[in-house]
Amino acid sequence: MIKEGAVHVAVVGVPNSGKTTLYNALTGLRKKVANYPGVTVEPSIGAVRGVDSSVVLVDLPGIYSLSPKSVDESVTRAVLGGTASSLPPIKGILLVLDATNLERGLFLFSQLAELGKPMVVALTMVDEIKRRGSILDDILLESLLGVDVYPIVGTKGLGIERLRNALATVTQWRVPSVPLVPGVSVAERVAWARGIVAQVLRKDAVDERTERIDQIALHPIWGTLLFVLIMGIIFQSIFTWSAPMMDWIDYAFNQLRTWMVGDTLVPPLWIDFLANGVIAGVGSVLVFAPQIFVLMLLVTFLEDSGYLARATFLVDRLLGIFGLQGRSFIPLLSSYACAIPGILSARIIPSHAERMATILVAPLMTCSARLPVYTLLIGAFVPSVMVGGLISLQALVLAALYVGAGVIGLVIAWLLRKTVFVGEQATFFIEFPPYRMPYWRNLLTRAFLRMQDFIQTAGTVILAISIVLWALGAFPRLQPQPTMEPQQYRRAQLEQSYAAQLGKVIAPLFAPMHFDWRITLGIIGSFAAREVFVSVMGQLVSGTDDDPSNAHLRQALQQSMDPAVAFAVIAFYMFALQCMSTIAVLRRETGSWGWAAFAFLYMLALAYVAAAGTYNIARLFLS
Amino acid sequence: MVALNAVPVGQPFRVEKICGPESFVERMYELGLVPGTVATVLRHSLLGGTVQLRTGTTTFAIRLPAAAAIMVTPLREQPIPHSCQKSGEMTASSSS
Numbered sequence: 001m002i003k004e005g006a007v008h009v010a011v012v013g014v015p016n017s018g019k020t021t022l023y024n025a026l027t028g029l030r031k032k033v034a035n036y037p038g039v040t041v042e043p044s045i046g047a048v049r050g051v052d053s054s055v056v057l058v059d060l061p062g063i064y065s066l067s068p069k070s071v072d073e074s075v076t077r078a079v080l081g082g083t084a085s086s087l088p089p090i091k092g093i094l095l096v097l098d099a100t101n102l103e104r105g106l107f108l109f110s111q112l113a114e115l116g117k118p119m120v121v122a123l124t125m126v127d128e129i130k131r132r133g134s135i136l137d138d139i140l141l142e143s144l145l146g147v148d149v150y151p152i153v154g155t156k157g158l159g160i161e162r163l164r165n166a167l168a169t170v171t172q173w174r175v176p177s178v179p180l181v182p183g184v185s186v187a188e189r190v191a192w193a194r195g196i197v198a199q200v201l202r203k204d205a206v207d208e209r210t211e212r213i214d215q216i217a218l219h220p221i222w223g224t225l226l227f228v229l230i231m232g233i234i235f236q237s238i239f240t241w242s243a244p245m246m247d248w249i250d251y252a253f254n255q256l257r258t259w260m261v262g263d264t265l266v267p268p269l270w271i272d273f274l275a276n277g278v279i280a281g282v283g284s285v286l287v288f289a290p291q292i293f294v295l296m297l298l299v300t301f302l303e304d305s306g307y308l309a310r311a312t313f314l315v316d317r318l319l320g321i322f323g324l325q326g327r328s329f330i331p332l333l334s335s336y337a338c339a340i341p342g343i344l345s346a347r348i349i350p351s352h353a354e355r356m357a358t359i360l361v362a363p364l365m366t367c368s369a370r371l372p373v374y375t376l377l378i379g380a381f382v383p384s385v386m387v388g389g390l391i392s393l394q395a396l397v398l399a400a401l402y403v404g405a406g407v408i409g410l411v412i413a414w415l416l417r418k419t420v421f422v423g424e425q426a427t428f429f430i431e432f433p434p435y436r437m438p439y440w441r442n443l444l445t446r447a448f449l450r451m452q453d454f455i456q457t458a459g460t461v462i463l464a465i466s467i468v469l470w471a472l473g474a475f476p477r478l479q480p481q482p483t484m485e486p487q488q489y490r491r492a493q494l495e496q497s498y499a500a501q502l503g504k505v506i507a508p509l510f511a512p513m514h515f516d517w518r519i520t521l522g523i524i525g526s527f528a529a530r531e532v533f534v535s536v537m538g539q540l541v542s543g544t545d546d547d548p549s550n551a552h553l554r555q556a557l558q559q560s561m562d563p564a565v566a567f568a569v570i571a572f573y574m575f576a577l578q579c580m581s582t583i584a585v586l587r588r589e590t591g592s593w594g595w596a597a598f599a600f601l602y603m604l605a606l607a608y609v610a611a612a613g614t615y616n617i618a619r620l621f622l623s
Numbered sequence: 624m625v626a627l628n629a630v631p632v633g634q635p636f637r638v639e640k641i642c643g644p645e646s647f648v649e650r651m652y653e654l655g656l657v658p659g660t661v662a663t664v665l666r667h668s669l670l671g672g673t674v675q676l677r678t679g680t681t682t683f684a685i686r687l688p689a690a691a692a693i694m695v696t697p698l699r700e701q702p703i704p705h706s707c708q709k710s711g712e713m714t715a716s717s718s719s
Contacts, residue, residue, distance in 0.1 A: 065653045069646050101681055103655060186652040197679075206680050220669045313684050317672030320686065427650040428689070432675070432682040 006047070006054040007170050008088050010080055012112060013096030014104045015062030015350065016433040018124035018152075021304075021442045022096055023059040025157055026164060028445075044449075045087070048167050055167050057094070058087060061350075064104060066111040067186075069427060071352035080115055092118040092170040097149075099125045099136050100434060102201065106193035109145065114182050118173030120166055121149045128207075128434070135202040144196055147176045210306070210434040217310045227314050230307070231333055234298050238337040239368075242290035249290070253283030266480050266489070273467075276474070281466030284528065285459040288340045288581060289451050295334055295341040296447035299348060302330075304438035308348065312430050322410040323417025325349065325428060328358040332409065335365035336402075339582045340458075343589050344450060351428070353421035357413045359589055360599050363582050364409040364575065366402045369530040373573050374398060376534050380554040381566040401574055408575075412602075454585070461584035469528050469580075472499040491539050499524055513568040513615040526578040533573070564618035571614040576607035625697065627664075628674065628690040635663045636695040643692045654683055656693065 013019035027046030044059040060079060061072035068074040082089040093112055097105040112119065121141075129136050142149040148166065152159040166173075180192055216222050260275040261267045267275065302308040312326030319328050327349045335342030342362045349355035382394045478493045494500060503521030510520060522536040541556045557566070577583065577600045586596040630636050638660045641648045655678045656662065662678040675684040 065649075067649065069650055103679060103681065104653075107653065186649050187657040190652060190655060190657045194679075206677075218666060218668075218675070224669060313668050313673055313675065316684075316686070317668055317670035320672055427647055428686055429650070429654060430673070430684040432684070 006056040007091045008045075008056050008058055009092045009094050009167065009170060010058045010060055010076075010090045011094045011096060012060055012076065012080070012108070013062055014064055014098065014101065014108060016306075016431065017062065017096045017098040017101065017105060019062055019096040020059060020446070021439055022122055022124065022152065022160075023057055024442050024445045025160055026167070027057055048164065050164055055170065057167075058090065063108070065108065070350070072350065080112075080117070090117065092120070092173050094167070095119060095121045097121050097123050099123055099129045099151075100132075100207070102136075102197045103190070103193045106196050107189055109176070110179050110189050110192055113176040113178050116175055116178075118170060118175050119147045120163070120173055121145065121147055122163055123149050123151045126151045127153050128436070129201075129205075132205040132207055133203065134205040137200045137202070141196070141200045144199065145176055145179075147174050207434040210432075213435050214310070214432075217307065218313060223310070223314060227311055230302075230311070231329070234295070234330070235333055235337060237298060238291055238295055238334060238341065242294045245290035246287050249283065249287050253279060253286075266477075269474075269477070272474060273470070277467045277470035278463070280470070281463040284466055284581070285455060285462045288338070289455060291338055291341045292344055292454055293447050293451045295345055296450045297443055299330060299345050300443045300446045301438050303348060304436065304442065306433045306435040309430050309432045313432075316430070319410075320428075322414040323354070323421075324358055324410070324413050325351065325354050326430065328354060328413075331358050331362055332365055332406070335362040335367060336406075338367050338369070339363045339365065339579070340454075340585050343582070343585050344454065346589065353417065356590065356595070357416045357421050359586065360416060360595065361409040361413045363577050363579070363586070363599065363603065364405050364412065366405045366574075367530075367579075369579065370573055372531040372534045374401060374570060376537070376553070376557070377566045377570050380557045380561075381563045401570070405574055408606075412606075454588075458581070458584040458588045461587065462581050465580040465584070466528055469499075469525070472502065472524070473497045487539075494521075494536075494539055510611075512612040513572070514562065514565050515568070515572075515611075516565075519565070519569060523572070523576070523578065526573075527580045529581075530573065530578055564615050564622055567618045568611040568615035572607045572611040574607070575603050575610055577603040624694050626691045627693040627695050628687045630664050630695060630697055632664050632666055635661055635698045637661050637698055638693065638695055640694040641692060642694070647689070647692070651685075651689070651693065654685075655679065655681060661698065 011019055011023050023044075023046070026048050028049050046057055046059070048055045048057055058079060060076045063070075063073045063076050065073060066077055066080075068077050079087055080090055080093070093115070095105070095109060095112060097109070109121075123136075123138055123141070126136060126138070138149050138151050150159055150163045150166065152163065180189060217226060257275040257279055260271055260279070299308075302311065308327065308330075311329065314326070315329050316326035319325055328346075330348065331342045331346040333342075334345055339362050342365070343359050346355050346358045346362065349358055378394050378397055382397050385393050387393050387396055473494060475498055476496065478489070478496055480489050484492070500517065500521050503524055504517040506524075507515060507517045507520045515523075518537070518540045521540070522533040525532040525536045537557065538553055541553065541560055583596050583600060586599050587593050590596065624639055627636070638656050638658050640658060641651050641656065656676075660678055662676050665675040665677055665682065667674050668684070671687065673684045673686055674690050675682065
């Protein structure tokens with residue numbers, strides 16, 4: 001894909017300049033995320049389509065300035081300066097200049113020019129300037145900057161072919177002359193940029209359409225209603241739009257497994273391995289793909305349309321109290337459906353500290369995999385009485401778990417921002433790009449790439465862990481007796497497996513909350529997915545069913561489990577990071593196993609204390 | 624001279640001085656809030672805490688603690704620097 005000795009060109013621009021759209025148009029799907037150790041923002045690299053010589057574009061995060069005040073700016077600086085060890089030296093710079101936001105882009109140009117690298121400028125949104133009744137003199141701009149300027153017309157991509165041809169001849173690009181004395185003050189750079197804008201832009205027009213939309217979108221009442229409506233649609237669509245696809249994947253992989261295992265009570269080891277280890281593992285990776293695709297599509301739509309900035313403005317105060325920012329809202333809300341797409345969507349948060357804090361608390365939100373566990377235990381142990389004649393106690397407990405998780409997540413985020421991820425609060429700002437119709441091909445490309453990246457990087461880890469979990473349950477292998485029913489055999493196999501032995505070994509650690517080995521086994525099994533707890537209980541307690549609303553299982557639990565222990569299990573599941581897929585994604589998105597381990601351990605500590613506390617309080621009330 | 628957080632909505636103002644750590648001042652300058660720039664307060668967010676500003680054709684929001692560190696002069700009449708013709712027209716039409 002990317003040839004040896006290829007010429008690397010950095011794509012640089014301010015956020016919302018149309019940089020990524022242009023990059024995607026030039027490279028198509030042939031790209032990968034570059035490995036840049038230690039940071040979470042990673043440059044993506046891709047070969048330019050349709051040119052003979054091998055030119056590779058390096059898509060850097062959008063930045064306002066080269067003086068490093070954020071991680072994005074540091075990464076960009078390192079890549080441009082050739083100190084990013086994972087990337088070869090940059091031979092040229094493609095600066096993406098937004099015609100509707102020239103001042104910012106020219107400010108950046110004045111700094112980039114000092115690097116002394118060959119440069120060309122792609123001038124985006126020129127049609128937008130025309131629509132506003134303004135005129136931009138790109139020929140004058142070209143002579144003022146001393147580099148070639150290529151106007152790109154909107155979503156039709158007119159002008160992209162010329163730019164593509166220019167990319168084939170990087171050696172012929174001009175090196176811009178330095179417009180200002182190096183080391184000049186920021187204020188003077190701004191003054192220089194304004195001077196250029198005044199010369200090339202005939203009429204500095206505000207976008208009237210954006211103004212009119214903002215009258216509603218930022219209105220105290222209508223804006224808030226619109227926000228709730230849009231967030232509701234996003235949350236709902238993670239379920240509704242992806243559910244058919246998820247069900248189909250689930251069904252297909254189950255059918256495949258059933259077909260492979262056949263009618264035999266005990267399948268040969270290699271079939272068991274392939275069916276219940278490998279194929280089940282692949283299935284549990286792919287089942288997340290639809291959710292990721294759908295959420296990324298929607299989030300990218302919000303980002304490219306310009307609404308994301310407005311949503312940030314509306315809720316920033318609320319999240320700002322906890323050291324987060326407005327953009328943390330979508331990752332946290334999405335995590336109520338599933339932490340995997342939620343954590344991935346945290347890439348919309350530009351600040352490193354706020355993004356890390358958001359990612360590290362996202363798994364605390366009540367994801368849908370906790371619901372079967374809650375349903376089972378609340379159904380069995382919380383009396384179904386009405387409180388105040390209005391709401392059932394069971395529903396109230398469930399609601400308290402949902403709200404409580406959110407509140408505690410925010411408090412932890414606040415703590416993280418006070419201790420580990422300090423700073424960056426004062427320089428926070430939201431830029432409001434004009435409203436634009438997103439380019440659908442760009443949305444699909446970005447959603448697809450995120451999904452592909454998840455499958456390749458997090459997916460391999462998930463597959464490996466699920467094979468380990470399979471082995472723990474499958475060994476040592478039990479020889480079936482001829483009289484055994486399949487259900488009896490499965491139960492007996494589970495009871496003497498390494499997983500059960502491990503459960504028995506760690507059970508004493510859970511003595512303060514009186515978890516027996518069946519519960520600790522359920523907790524171990526939950527790493528595959530939290531709802532596995534229900535099927536483990538089903539196999540060990542009632543010996544039949546894994547349906548959380550099953551009355552038989554409920555009764556069996558009521559007879560064999562202390563209610564105080566049941567409440568402690570609920571408290572444990574509220575906090576514990578019991579999901580291998582989330583751990584794999586945490587590693588991918590924070591860039592290190594260390595942070596994944598940190599998240600796992602602090603949530604385990606929370607869960608442990610909460611479970612022990614719940615058990616002892618419950619004992620007081622129940623005895 | 625007043626702090627920016629005390630400037631009412633719709634009021635044009637001229638940036639005089641920004642106080643605080645160098646990185647903060649630099650970031651505010653990069654956003655276009657260099658001394659001498661004329662800008663307008665467009666709105667405050669519903670819950671407060673964030674203030675939306677416009678200079679020239681760019682619109683952005685900063686938090687109130689940041690706004691409190693920016694000293695400005697509220698303007699009755701609009702001087703005519705190039706970047707503020709638009710807000711100048713708005714004040715002129717609303718006052719006439």
